[in-house]
Amino acid sequence: MAELSYREAVAAGIAQEMERDERVVLLGEDVAGAGGVFKTTVGLLERFGPRRVRDTPISEQAIVGAAMGAAMTGLIPIAEIMFSDFFAVCWDMIANEIAKARYMCAGQFSLPLVIRTANGSGARFGAQHSQSVENWAMAVPGLKVVAPSTPADVKGLMAAAVRDPDPVIVFEHKGLFATKGEVPDGEHVDRLGTARVVRRGDDITVVALAQMVPRAVEAAERLARDHGISATVVDVRSLVPLDTQTILAEVVKTGRLYTVEENPRLCGWGAEIASIVAEECFYDLDGPIIRITTPHVPLPAADALEDHAVPSVERIVETVRRTAG
Amino acid sequence: MAELSYREAVAAGIAQEMERDERVVLLGEDVAGAGGVFKTTVGLLERFGPRRVRDTPISEQAIVGAAMGAAMTGLIPIAEIMFSDFFAVCWDMIANEIAKARYMCAGQFSLPLVIRTANGSGARFGAQHSQSVENWAMAVPGLKVVAPSTPADVKGLMAAAVRDPDPVIVFEHKGLFATKGEVPDGEHVDRLGTARVVRRGDDITVVALAQMVPRAVEAAERLARDHGISATVVDVRSLVPLDTQTILAEVVKTGRLYTVEENPRLCGWGAEIASIVAEECFYDLDGPIIRITTPHVPLPAADALEDHAVPSVERIVETVRRTAG
Amino acid sequence: MLEIRVVEKRAYDLFLQNLVKGTSHLALGQEAVAAGFGVAMRRDDYTFCTYRGHHHTLARGAPMVGVLGELMGRKCGQMGGKGGSMHLTSVRHGVMGSYAIVGAHLPIAAGAAWSAQYRESGQVAECFFGDGTTNIGAFHEALNFAVVWKLPVIFVCENNLYMEYTPIASVTAVEHPAGLPPVIVDGNDADAVYQLAKDSLAAARAGKGPSLIEAKTYRHSGHSRADPAKYRPAGELDEWLKRDPVTLYRTRLLEAGVPEAALREIEGIAQRAVDEATEAAKASPPSPLDVVEQDVWSDGGSAWRN
Amino acid sequence: MLEIRVVEKRAYDLFLQNLVKGTSHLALGQEAVAAGFGVAMRRDDYTFCTYRGHHHTLARGAPMVGVLGELMGRKCGQMGGKGGSMHLTSVRHGVMGSYAIVGAHLPIAAGAAWSAQYRESGQVAECFFGDGTTNIGAFHEALNFAVVWKLPVIFVCENNLYMEYTPIASVTAVEHPAGLPPVIVDGNDADAVYQLAKDSLAAARAGKGPSLIEAKTYRHSGHSRADPAKYRPAGELDEWLKRDPVTLYRTRLLEAGVPEAALREIEGIAQRAVDEATEAAKASPPSPLDVVEQDVWSDGGSAWRN
Ligand SMILES: Cc1ncc(C[n+]2csc(CCOP(=O)(O)OP(=O)(O)O)c2C)c(N)n1
Ligand SMILES: Cc1ncc(C[n+]2csc(CCOP(=O)(O)OP(=O)(O)O)c2C)c(N)n1
Ligand SMILES: [Mg+2]
């Protein structure tokens, strides 16, 4: 196993798939010559050439639309949208075209494409460059959605996304790019639709995603150490398909569910999971379902303010301690 | 009280406010000369003239962006986006600019504007012209969101939206345009953030919105008549601000919550309300929270298929009967 | 062209009989654009069109019964009723979809052209849209993108003078979009369209990049079935009816020496074909309800959880 | 212009000292555009700019301490740290915001111009953006909209040859956008900019509609603080440094007979003003945490429920 940073693992996943299949192509702003503004595509131009790794104009609708047109005619495009906030400028292409086309034509074609993007807070970029918008994508039928939390996962889920015959949105997390971790040597392909139990405990189940996973794990350590509360932590990894089996099984075991979300409070993935649990294992619950989220505000730019807004280890510990009685 | 159709009530609400305040202006595609493709702005050009009622090019970003620029400099624009599905082509303007601007500038300006749009199913327009996207708007901090179900409400909430100092999205429902109802004579201004208890019962609480309200009420009648189940029906009316007091109070009384949503299943407003209830009145619940929604698919065009997809009176009755044991 | 005309008229009749439920946007008067291009295209070229796409779909050879059946929500419909009039697609015939959000299909067509270029398949993507579309952002992005990447795509603007109910001249200043000067053609003259289509297709196939064509034409009916088209100045329709593409072409054939009887026969054949398609569509059962939860994904289903 | 230069350099220093956390996009080398326009504008005109907006914000008279404080996340910051470098706004000075999504502010500026037209206030909206912005849909929609509505808005493209790291010429074909031919100006010549600014402002105020200006200029530093700008061809920066707008203007003043000593004095004043602003910003406490849940709504709060 090699130790890679999360950003290196992104490039490794793309490279693995481009190597395997000539139909895989990459396009986006500054992805080629510059290796990506987050350096997640470094080396790909050199390795696969300008025919397969292409810089584009600042035209997100054209980027994603071109990926769609190419996917329905034989290619497997990976389109980069630099920041997930910019989904808003090409949302029609994502939500109305890519998500719906296969359904509308009753399956006459498929859209094997990937849209990858840098999501989330941590870089102090302010309200228009720090959003977590995985819930936007989850709310639209026809999109598969993953949000990996480790280098190994980002490589493996990227590969799985490329191999999947349907459109997959890969949310890479800005706050995790610099983190490091072991990544299996050789070909590494993960499975969409699988959550992972990162840690097992007896008292509560904490469900988290992406940057919130390491925070939930750290919170769990502290809860165990300082407050005698033993927590299971589940990394959702894949919002669509959603591994409800794993999540429900873990909630049933502890009887208590906490979700930790970076997206603003209303209508997040946490609400979806909370609702599924409140319907399907209501009688197994021992207490209220509690969502820990960013408040329903845009994100501020200053570091202290951003840190205050997004769920922190302290806030998770504090919330659980106060309510897991 | 006069009887108006829902579409007439839209125009009446706009007219009332334009009459009152010279700063109120209306812009959108085909809103002036043609009176709107849904005939919701008939007569306004004649009454207020081409300076205040303006046709635009097919440029949704320009329409909504112009409304924003005008709102921050002294006007109160009402922008029409013809179908709510088209929010996707101007989502950046709505979600990243209008919703966040006041926050980012720490309140240096406000954005007193209204975006009104035709939402929902019923006209057999297919996947790109029938969506219910109120949950898209609800998920974005900085937007107020209403979705009226009656002619009186659409007039009164439109007026309230125009008078509100912040951006309000008014979701008019295509399936309700032809419905009629009493509208108070004279000036009629409602309040944002207020739900309405449409019907009171003892066994369950059904929470619905827009086109789903009449269906929920009819289902409640049938449940009472045919199955001896007595239901409260709450019309949410306003998603942001959300009248959680009314909703929670009614759920506590019956101990059972059903939500009836037209938006696709994942991350809808129903999930939000279910989650709030599962957190805040968990111990008052007597059974699982059940969401009745459109399945998580795009909408099909054919009438029978569309009817099958969207929650119907039958489906509501059947679901409640089966689960309200 | 004639068949398209008869199908469009039939679609209108079926709507009056309440057999077509949703909306539909007829191309009556615009048939020559579809016919001219349809004939000039290679079998494996791609067509991308709008909600007003019956004509282009038929011109590529998609069967009438599939089109009429789709409008009527029948099982025999091109997409089994799931798409409806605005989303006709027949991949088998190179019709890669009809798109109902103005401007959206231009970048998508550029993407198909990119794929053809990448695969060196020699295919060309044709993308049809209306005059109103020149005002939306996606139009601009797609043109620039296609020029910069030198893609084999032809953007064809069917300028019928109106967006929905608003005359285009009152809302547009667009003249020289993104470095791609438009070539103008009489969209009611099928031969002129055919010739230009052939030339531009050849140029695209030769790697010369995209072209932009403006076909001047007119829709005889309203924007959609809901529209009586009262916004038209008096006499405008009459002027255009004089230049009806179907009549124009008929006259031209007569002048070229084709006997009246032969034309009658062709007309009879078209009429019968449409009648038969209509009956077949009527006889087809409605779409089965279980398709509602099918074909979101490539596995044929719509499961979002395990 | 000079003050802007000194502030931008100071912003860079503060970043090196880790006192500026988020990103920042300096306008070193582009100061003349802001200065020329800033001086020509009427007090109540509107400025709309991008994430690269320090220069335009300062040119309208916004205090340096507010700008530097904002970059440092201090209470004294223009928006108390909530906006950051990319979103400088000072309504008091007509700076209606800095927008960080490429192209978004063009329609918004058109809207402010519409409001001025409607209110017959004689105000003009100035909208500054980069060359890369010409490829995004919103650019096209805004220009067409402004032309058709004849709005008093001036779109100023600061063409600095690059989008982030990609040379603009490799990705754009845009030349004649939406019926608005661009007027080109040397963006490093403050006088030339000023003259053109005056003329275009007068035209807008006289009801002649929008104009589009392309100011040719260059950024001396990287795109943002993260960018060492290695993609530049050798020598390019040196060529442009020879045409540094601040030096150019200084030379011109000297040639016009302004004594060196007077210039030194002005330079000293600017330097001291920036030093003072820096100290004041450093002395300001960090933003209080409770602002996080403030000012979503006009009531000052962020409540979404009762
Ligand atoms: C983004 C978007 N805005 C608005 C509409 C509503 N709409 C449908 S067709 C149409 C007019 C289009 O005019 P044009 O492009 O000239 O095509 P035509 O209908 O004349 O063929 C409009 C405004 C839409 N479908 N999509
Ligand atoms: C819609 C959108 N796409 C991409 C970006 C990322 N981005 C920020 S600045 C920039 C380059 C803009 O270039 P230009 O318009 O020339 O302005 P400059 O930075 O040179 O002043 C890009 C691509 C963005 N902010 N918004
Ligand atoms: Mg038209």
Ligand SMILES: [Mg+2]
């Ligand atoms: Mg630039």
